[in-house]
Amino acid sequence: MSKQPFVLVMTALALLATSVPASAQKDGREALRLKTVVIDPGHGGKDAGCVSRDKKTYEKDIVLDIATRLNNKISATFPDVESIMTRSDDIFVELENRAVIANKANANLFISIHVNAVEKGTTANGYSVHVLGQSQRQGNDLYSKNLDLVKRENAVILLEDNYQTKYQGFDPNDPQSSIIFSLMQNAHLTASLTFADDVAKAMGNGPIRHSRGVSQDPFWVLWRTAMPSVLIEVGFMTNPDDLAVIRTEEGRDAIAQNIFMAFCTFKTRYDASVKVDREEPQPAPAPDPQPVAVNPDAPFYGIQILATGKQMNPEDPFFHGYKPLEIQAGKLYKYIICRDTSLANVKKSFAKVQSVFKDSYLVKVTDGISAPVR
Ligand SMILES: [Zn+2]
Structure with a gap:
């Protein structure tokens, strides 16, 4: 080596x-x-x-x-x-x-x-x-x-x-x-x-x-x-x-x-x-579970996989095919996947998501503001 x-x-x-x-x-x-x-x-x-x-x-x-x-x-x-x-x-x-x-x-x-x-x-x-x-x-x-x-x-x-x-x-x-x-x-x-x-x-x-x-x-x-x-x-x-x-x-x-x-x-x-x-494109990872439709006005749960100072393209390979929701908080852009009104449902996906995004964590989104779920 x-x-x-x-x-x-x-x-x-x-x-x-x-x-x-x-x-x-x-x-x-x-x-x-x-x-x-x-x-x-x-x-x-x-x-x-x-x-x-x-x-x-x-x-x-x-x-x-x-x-x-x-x-x-x-x-x-x-x-x-x-x-x-x-x-x-x-x-x-x-x-x-x-x-x-x-x-x-x-x-x-x-x-x-x-x-x-x-x-x-x-x-x-x-x-x-x-x-x-x-x-x-x-x-x-x-x-x-x-x-x-x-x-x-x-x-x-x-x-x-x-x-x-x-x-x-x-x-x-x-x-x-x-x-x-x-x-x-x-x-x-x-x-x-x-x-x-x-x-x-x-x-x-x-x-x-x-x-x-x-x-x-x-x-x-x-x-x-x-x-x-x-x-x-x-x-x-x-x-x-x-x-x-x-x-x-x-x-x-x-x-x-x-x-x-x-x-x-x-x-x-x-x-x-x-x-x-470029020569051997990787097969796209199966990004299930996909987000369910949630009412953005009502509180919902999800998994935050990234917060960064620079806005990301949702198609960025970083997201592994997941379709993240973007929430802007000050100068930070937060990206949340697996959105659901049921915390129990989100938790079912957590282990799988964590295997790809090691630092991800559960959040609750209320009025467009995400906060960690303890
Ligand atoms: Zn120095």
Whole structure:
């Protein structure tokens, strides 16, 4: 397994070396390949991110340099891939706008790059890769093992104007407010985790090689993106060894190179899966039970399979042939299937739906507002 991605990458690079005929470019398959990646250097401008203990090195500068190197490597190797940076200068970009940039570009992949830090007195080191999700539970709490990290990265919001309105009351200093993330699901979780694994593996060969693993955490910047998305903490500003690496050009370039190798692996797999899907269409899954007609004015029950910041096409393969009801709640779009006035009937379908949509849950819809059924 360890050698396979490398072989695939080399195959992809070899194929790129030969020119692609114009006819192939117009092929529908070509249009479905990984065409656009958005690289997001964290922080910038008035937001320095974390700072080294001697105050000489800022996260915003380190991540901009690594992101620029990654961008250059992708552009040089894949001229047909559009690589977009959310910032290419030392400017402040609001968290929400980073996702907007990616969504407007219809990006196929979003890579956010950061540097970690801890309080004085600890020697934590290494890299970690994160995808959006509920943090791991400790007991009955939603507290994350990465809680301090999540709070610090989300705290950027406090520097933005009108953040209370814009982020719907989300308070990055209140860990419980991250509970809002528990009410949404991640349509691209599998692909995000796959790429996160690619990154974690590739970075194990780098100058900072201690892996802190892949985890799901409620990072705001990953919430609104409508494509596979990861956030990488390349190392610790507060660890002398990690800091020594990211302070050198060689160190930063090696980190960028490893993320680039992960990108190659992901792109090769992405393009190949598109090809297979197009040539051997999967039989449509039987999406029964279909919704029964319900009176939208009367309360009814259903199964919420997705809540997302971007409106979905009801024909999207994500829905596996189900015909979801769309309910808009603020900036969120919620998708509900198996609607019925009888909760007992909905419950009969729940196990089957959960086998496809792991994070789905029962809801009651009253006056167009859905609420979880306890
Ligand atoms: Zn950061």
